[in-house]
Amino acid sequence: MTIPLKSVVQPAAAPTATTYSDLNGLAALKKDPSSPQAIHAVAQQIDALFLQMMLKSMRDASAEVGEAASNEMSMYQDMFDKQIALSMSQNQSLGLGAQLTRQLSGAAGGSAPPTSTGNLQATPPTAAPPPAQSSAAESPGAGSPIQFVSQVFPAIQRAAQALGVNPFAMLAQAVLETGWGKRMARAADGTPSHNMFGIKADDGWDGARVAADTVEFSGGVATHRRTAFRAYGSIEESVNDFARLLGSSPRYRDAVAGGENAEAYIEAMGKSGYATDPGYANKLNDIMKSGTFRGALMAHSVAL
Secondary structure, three states: OOOOOOOOOOOOOOOOOOOOOOOOHHHHHHHOOOOHHHHHHHHHHHHHHHHHHHHHHHHHHHHHHOOOOOHHHHHHHHHHHHHHHHHHHHHOOOOHHHHHHHHHOOOOOOOOOOOOOOOOEOOOOOOOOOOOOOOOOOOOOOOOHHHHHHHHHHHHHHHHHHHOOOHHHHHHHHHHHHOOOOOOOEOOOOOEOOOOOOEEOOOOOOOOEEEEEEEEEEOOEEEEEEEEEEOOOOHHHHHHHHHHHHHHOHHHHHHHHOOOOHHHHHHHHHHHOOOOOOOHHHHHHHHHHOHHHHHHHHOOOOOO
16 A cells, blocks of 8 residues: 655754645755654654544445545545644654654664564564664664664665566565664674574575674574675665565566565565574565554665
8 A cells, every 4th residue: 555655844954834734844854854853753744644544444334324425525624634633743752753763763762573584585683783883874774763764765766677576575574684773783892784584594605794693493493593695784784685586486486476576475475495583574565564663764765
């Protein structure tokens, strides 16, 4: 389902949008999407969207038992409902916005559910923190889900477009495999591997590698192992390597054939053996449906 995500927020120094059609806050939000003010504004929009859905459901229910409204009346009612929803979300929280604010700020540990590992990939648990001198650009996801999307999604969009698959499904995999960047495999000195998809360093890999503990499933039983993972010089290299794997291996033919259909891609990946976790596909779907995932995309004015 496509949900238009309207960015109508303003930074703390500017007044909050007072009409649902005001898009002037878009540029301001992009300047610092991970700031507390921007996160709070995104959370307000989630509340507003939920209120709009409630009001629309009430309108539809009343229309079934009453006289149908004209097209013009329906249009004005829709405009009125959107304005009411925005005003209510700015003056009183439904609780959804407050919870989302905590998740996007990292206060509630807004990482993805625990993941599993497979024949060609694995997900290490939380590793040692990066050195103090490491910058956010060197350590994906060190700040928040919004920051993670800012650093990872552009490369995923380019690779997904070239491959012909849904970029949001690929992003959900990166979230699941790295826990929003917080469980990425690292070298002994804390240097990030930039391995966004948990790809193992098998005998055919002649590049850099790092070792990390991981969990694999066999017969439904989880076991801990020390595994070597591929290491990359950048996020772009990691994403491109993953795209090459998808495009060149017959194992993932069905996932690529799903095209822009995210559900088809996820279902095929779950059956492909990419991960040994039997709940891998369900976890990907849960991430895509989560408020944290949608909110992080919304902060960058991306419609899911």
